Amino acid sequence: MSWHAIDALDDARASTADLLLPFDLGTWLRLALLAVFVGAGASSASVNVNAGGAVTPGLPGASVEFPFGELPLPTPETLPDVGTLAFGVAAVVAALLALALAFWLVSAALEFVFVTGLVDPPVRIRAPFRAQFGNGLRLWAFEACVGLLALLVVGVPAALVVLGGVAVGPGLLLALLPVLLVGVGVAFLVALVLRLSTDFVVPTMLAEDCGVLDGWRRVLPTMRAEWEEFALYLLARLTLGALVGALVAAGALFLAVLVALPFAVLGGAVLFAFSASGPGALPLLAWALLALVGACYLLAVAAASAVLLVPVVTFFRYYSLFLLGRVDEGLDLVGATRATDGDADGEDGGGAGTGGPAVR
Known part of the structure; x- marks a missing residue:
């Protein structure tokens, strides 16, 4: 017995390759934007920002010493109602x-x-x-x-x-x-x-x-x-999602480290430029520029991670479309019926492939 939920995996792989290869920058960028909104379980990263400074405890009016000056702590009189x-x-x-x-x-x-x-x-x-x-x-x-x-x-x-x-x-x-x-x-x-x-x-x-x-x-x-097919689909999607999710997380971590190199150089240049101007704490402008460098770094990591998700979200969506088309010809949007006929011909010795996405 042939399971449509298993056969649809190969259909999805072939159609994903047909859509993404040969590489087209416009297609990948548009799919990366879509992946941000419809992504298949993208991982999130937390960023810890530690601002150095010493807190003087105790009396009202104490201050927090920042590298760019002192900021007074709020007192009951200065707090809004x-x-x-x-x-x-x-x-x-x-x-x-x-x-x-x-x-x-x-x-x-x-x-x-x-x-x-x-x-x-x-x-x-x-x-x-x-x-x-x-x-x-x-x-x-x-x-x-x-x-x-x-x-x-x-x-x-x-x-x-x-x-x-x-x-x-x-x-x-x-x-x-x-x-x-x-x-x-x-x-x-x-x-x-x-x-x-x-x-x-x-x-x-x-x-x-x-x-x-x-x-x-x-x-x-x-x-x-066809509840068995859909149950198998959910099981396959859950299993593949866990495996692919681990690979995507590892890839995103590698990209985060790789992308960090030029921004680390840029941040170091900012520190060197302001520290060379004289001794003392960094001015507020330097910290603003460092914050801008950090924001650009996070944006670059997010964009690279979105591109990394493109084949993942494309494959999983093709997977659902091909399964739906295989179990219900009236809902076939991607030519899954032709793929099913090709599988049957292949068993008889004819052999036929999916041929990429097709419109009803």
Whole structure:
């Protein structure tokens, strides 16, 4: 018995090579930008910044000694009132939330742009983004509703337990244990729904020109009928994702070290230039230039890591597209039916390949 979830791996590999090779800078850069938004589990890096200086403890009016001067510590008289402080915190939180929601919405729209580029190369961004923004908004609303529902399922029981008069201590932890177990199960279900939505409902919406719920209604019978194939797909994707994730993390670390060399030289030049001007602490301009060098370094590492993710995200998305096309001919966007026929001919001695991506 031939498993479509296994055969689709070779189809995805061949189509990824066809799209990315021979190397085209424009294609790679556009896919790198898409990888930032639809990336297959990119790793994050933390940066620790340590500003040297001695803190003088004790009395109000003490100061922190920085290389560029002394800054007075705040005193109760210099602190803003509670209302102003609360307004400032709320404004910062609102701004960060707005940025996160905007990034989320753009990511949802670019899911469709990504599939469109793989199905009908060359990869484009601006025109497909305008055309698919409505679908992206629908996907974003669906994901938001799923997340809100999960939050209510876990948050309401947790709030009832916490506000139910249970004293803080072992008893409260024991009462929250069932809620935590439910939360783990809900988190797993949410991750599964969102994964299936991205991998299979998005191409279904493109193939059938429908919304998210109609896309789920269209593809769900196929998932039920071929549940073994989709279960094997999830297992293969999880396993390959872990292996590839480790390789990508190692590659990103190597790139971070490699990219650091020119920026280290540049930072050293800044230090030498200002230290040569005379003894004493570095001026504020020097620290500003060093901060700019550090920001450019982080941007360069992020860009290099995004390029590193291009073959990864391309392969995994082709994998889902070829599996969907193999199990449901009506949702075949990449010529998976031809690939299946070629496999059959190959078993009979004919032999045929995938031939790259094709449009229905």
